[in-house]
Amino acid sequence: MTKNKIINAKIALDSLSTYRGLLQDKVLNELNGLLTYLLSQEKEISTIINKYNDFYYCLINSNSTNTFKSYIINCILFDTNVFSKAAEIKEFSSINNCIKNAVVNDLLCLQRIASLSAEDIKSYLKETNLHWDYEINVVMALPVWDFKDYISSNSKINSIFEEFNTSEDWNLCIEKLADFYKENGTGIFAKYKGFVWEKQNSIGRLKGIDAPDPIRISDLIEYNFERKIIVENTLSFLKGNSANNILLYGDRGTGKSSTVKALLNEYCDQGLRIIELQKAFVSDFSEVIRAIKNSSLKFIVFIDDLAFEDNEENYTALKAVLEGGLESTPKNLIIYATSNRRHLIKETHSGREDEIHSSDAMQEKLSLADRFGITVTFLSPDQNKYLEIVEGMVRNRGLIIEKEQLKKQALVWEMRYNGRSPRTAKQFVDWLEGQLN
Structure with a gap:
């Protein structure tokens, strides 16, 4: 009977433990809420319709999938619970058997919930409530809510998704889920x-970026020596070896920020975030550390366009992080910062004339950049390099x-606009592409 499917789905929701x-x-x-009302003694058709459509509205606006089954699978993959956290840092065989048994039961319950269709609910209403x-x-x-199968651009997600999507018994997917x-x-x-x-409201949190900049290392022209230093340091970090914090210093528009963004697209499959x-928000660094320190992934904290005014004391917070305070920086985190200022501090002739030891104060400020293990310099290109x-x-x-025509137009562009830099070159090529097409 259709009623049994409704009852079983409600029992399955009530039975969830680890998830x-x-x-x-x-x-x-x-x-x-919909199932609870459907199984209650007194029901009004208007309330049923409202609860049904509330569920439908939330599902289709979830920005995730187009089928309820796909939505449930995504919920499993992206949930944080005692099992997922254990699986991230332990081998599957080392996870407590009581937890694994609970997960097996939860996966079967979630499969039962995922099998519920719009037709099941309609048939139940037709059989029992409509006059x-x-x-x-x-x-x-x-x-109805079953449109098309969900396909992600992430091949690893597609692999585990397909395991669940084709499995007749989701409990058999537990070990591959742990691997995921x-x-x-x-x-x-x-x-x-x-x-x-x-x-x-003074509360900090990590917010995921739905569509990060898709730039790749291969999209970036020239500055190969500079990028090689950054890439080698990043790969050492991903392998679990020693790695340095890096300051990318140089002229505006030379590709410092783009280089860091490109690292994400190159190495996210190797566990980079x-x-x-x-x-x-540098003073929130301890909160950032707490958010990621128990993760098996590797994190680059990226501070773009870093610079402090002469009278700004916030630089001491960053200095403390770079030197290491009471709360040590975890091994799965390094800092990459970009700046147009070599010493990160706006230097003035007056300095701090009111201080007795003004030279000491200035040296303290100028030493902030030295706290980065590596400084990579990006300078504006000469005409040939441009x-x-x-x-x-x-x-x-x-x-x-034609090459000569390209050269002539490129030089006119850099004189009229922002000078010679990779950013200016990109702006010119964007314009050129529009003209040629």
């Missing part, structure tokens, strides 16, 4: 690869233009 946090999910919370033709017509017209957590982390760290630290931290960058970008985009 019980999923009951707080908006979609599953709305489903729970007039107009009510039947209204219920039969309610929207170990390789990709848990919760938002599995779902996203780039993050920003944001604050609302990047957290962008605004200078204003033209090589333009030619490389034109070649990468497959644009056809």
